[in-house]
Amino acid sequence: MIIGCPKEVKVQEYRVGLTPDNVRAYVQEGHTVYVEHNAGVAIGFADEDYKAAGAILASKEEVFANAEMIIKVKEPIPSEYSYFKPNTVLYTYLHLAADRELTEMLIEKNISAVAYETIKTPAGLPCLQPMSQIAGRLAALESAKYSQITFGGRGQLFSGVPGTPKGKVLILGGGIVGLNAAQIAMGMGADVTIMDIDANRLAYIDQMFSMRIKTLFSSRENLLAELPEADAVIGAVLIPGAKAPKLVRREDLKLMKQGAILTDVAIDQGGCFETSKATTHNEPVYLVDGVVHYCVANMPGCVARTSTIALTNSTLKYGIELANKGVEAACRADSALKAGLNTYKGHITFQGVAQAFDLPYVEADVALG
Ligand SMILES: NC(=O)C1=CN([C@@H]2O[C@H](COP(=O)(O)OP(=O)(O)OC[C@H]3O[C@@H](n4cnc5c(N)ncnc54)[C@H](O)[C@@H]3O)[C@@H](O)[C@H]2O)C=CC1
Numbered sequence: 001m002i003i004g005c006p007k008e009v010k011v012q013e014y015r016v017g018l019t020p021d022n023v024r025a026y027v028q029e030g031h032t033v034y035v036e037h038n039a040g041v042a043i044g045f046a047d048e049d050y051k052a053a054g055a056i057l058a059s060k061e062e063v064f065a066n067a068e069m070i071i072k073v074k075e076p077i078p079s080e081y082s083y084f085k086p087n088t089v090l091y092t093y094l095h096l097a098a099d100r101e102l103t104e105m106l107i108e109k110n111i112s113a114v115a116y117e118t119i120k121t122p123a124g125l126p127c128l129q130p131m132s133q134i135a136g137r138l139a140a141l142e143s144a145k146y147s148q149i150t151f152g153g154r155g156q157l158f159s160g161v162p163g164t165p166k167g168k169v170l171i172l173g174g175g176i177v178g179l180n181a182a183q184i185a186m187g188m189g190a191d192v193t194i195m196d197i198d199a200n201r202l203a204y205i206d207q208m209f210s211m212r213i214k215t216l217f218s219s220r221e222n223l224l225a226e227l228p229e230a231d232a233v234i235g236a237v238l239i240p241g242a243k244a245p246k247l248v249r250r251e252d253l254k255l256m257k258q259g260a261i262l263t264d265v266a267i268d269q270g271g272c273f274e275t276s277k278a279t280t281h282n283e284p285v286y287l288v289d290g291v292v293h294y295c296v297a298n299m300p301g302c303v304a305r306t307s308t309i310a311l312t313n314s315t316l317k318y319g320i321e322l323a324n325k326g327v328e329a330a331c332r333a334d335s336a337l338k339a340g341l342n343t344y345k346g347h348i349t350f351q352g353v354a355q356a357f358d359l360p361y362v363e364a365d366v367a368l369g
C-alpha cells in the first residue's frame with residue numbers, strides 16, 4: 001500500500017503520525033511511505049532520518065495525491081479538506097461527534113476513516129490511552145499554573161504550606177485522564193476528589209491511592225455540593241465516540257470561587273462544561289463569570305516528542321494491519337479495528353456520531369458487506 005504522512009497544521013501541533021522507526025516497519029512489510037518535508041523536524045526527527053528509514057520526502061500535495069492511506073495525528077481541519085482524494089483511507093484522531101463539517105466531508109469523499117479514539121479492545125481504548133495519560137498529567141500541571149494570580153487564577157498554591165489550606169482539585173471522570181490528573185495533583189500536595197458513575201472504577205481508585213483520595217458517585221447533587229469548594233475542576237468524562245455530557249452548567253458557575261479554574265480535557269468530544277469552547281496553545285484560557293476556562297483540544301501537542309513516541313507505540317500495530325490487509329479485511333479480522341471505523345463508503349459506521357447529528361447509521365458489519 002502507498003502510505004502518506006503529512007505535516008500537522010493545527011496551531012502549535014508538532015506531533016507527527018509516523019516516526020522514522022515506524023516508516024522502517026512499513027517499508028519492511030513492503031509498503032511505500034511518503035512523508036511531508038519537515039513533518040517531524042520540530043521534535044528531532046529530521047528529513048534525513050525519514051529518508052534513511054526508506055521514506056520518500058515530498059510536498060503536502062504529493063503526499064495526499066499519492067497515498068492510498070493517510071496517517072495523521074489530529075483530525076483534519078478545513079484548510080486540509082481539499083487535499084483529500086475520494087476513496088482514501090484515513091487513520092488518525094477524528095472526534096467526529098464534535099465536528100459535523102468534517103463528518104460530512106468524509107462521507108462526501110467516501111473516505112474510510114478509522115479513528116484512533118474509538119479503536120477498542122476488551123482492555124480499553126489502546127490508541128486513546130497514551131494521549132489520555134499525557135493530557136491527564138498536563139491537566140493537573142495547567143490547573144496549577146492557571147491557579148496563579150499572574151495567570152488569572154485565585155492565587156492558591158495546590159500544596160499550600162504548613163498552616164495554610166491545600167488547593168482543592170475536583171476531577172470529573174476517573175478513567176485514564178482522571179487517574180493521571182489525580183496522580184500529579186496528589187503528587188503536588190493537593191486535596192483531590194474524583195467523581196465517576198462507575199462504582200468499580202471508584203473502588204479501584206480508592207484502593208490504588210490507599211484511601212488517601214476522596215471518591216464520590218457522580219450525581220448532580222454531589223457535584224453541586226463540591227463545586228463551591230473547588231479551586232480547580234478537571235473535566236475528564238467520556239462516553240466513547242459520543243458527545244460529552246454537560247455536567248457543569250452555566251448557572252453553576254455562580255456557585256464557584258472567583259478565579260477558580262475549569263480545565264475541560266473532554267473538549268475534543270464537545271466538552272463537559274456548558275461554557276467550554278475549544279482553545280489553542282496560543283490562547284489557552286478565557287474567563288466566564290470570573291471562572292478561568294482552559295479548553296485546549298490538543299493538549300499533548302505541547303509535549304510533542306513524548307506524545308509522538310507514546311502515540312505511535314500504540315497506533316503502529318493497527319496501521320500495519322490496515323496496510324497489509326486493506327481496510328475491509330483488516331476490520332473484518334480484528335474487532336478492535338472495526339470499532340475504530342467511523343465512516344465507510346459514504347456511511348457513518350459509528351453510532352455515537354450518527355446520533356450526534358441525527359444522521360443515518362449503518363453498522364460497520366453491514367457496510368463492510
Ligand atoms: N484535550 C485533549 O488534548 C485530550 C482529550 N482527551 C479526552 O479526554 C476524555 C477522557 O478520556 P479517557 O480518560 O481516556 O476516557 P476513559 O474512558 O478512560 O474515562 C472516562 C471516564 O468517564 C466516566 N464517566 C462517564 N460519564 C460520566 C459522568 N456523567 N460523570 C462522571 N464520570 C463519567 C466513565 O465511567 C469513565 O471512567 C475524552 O474525551 C478524550 O478524548 C484525551 C486526550 C487528549
Ligand SMILES: CC(=O)C(=O)O
Binds near residue numbers: 074093117297300
Ligand atoms: C486525543 C486527542 O485528540 C489528542 O491527543 O489531541
Ligand SMILES: [Mg+2]
Binds near residue numbers: 093095268297298299
Ligand atoms: Mg483532541
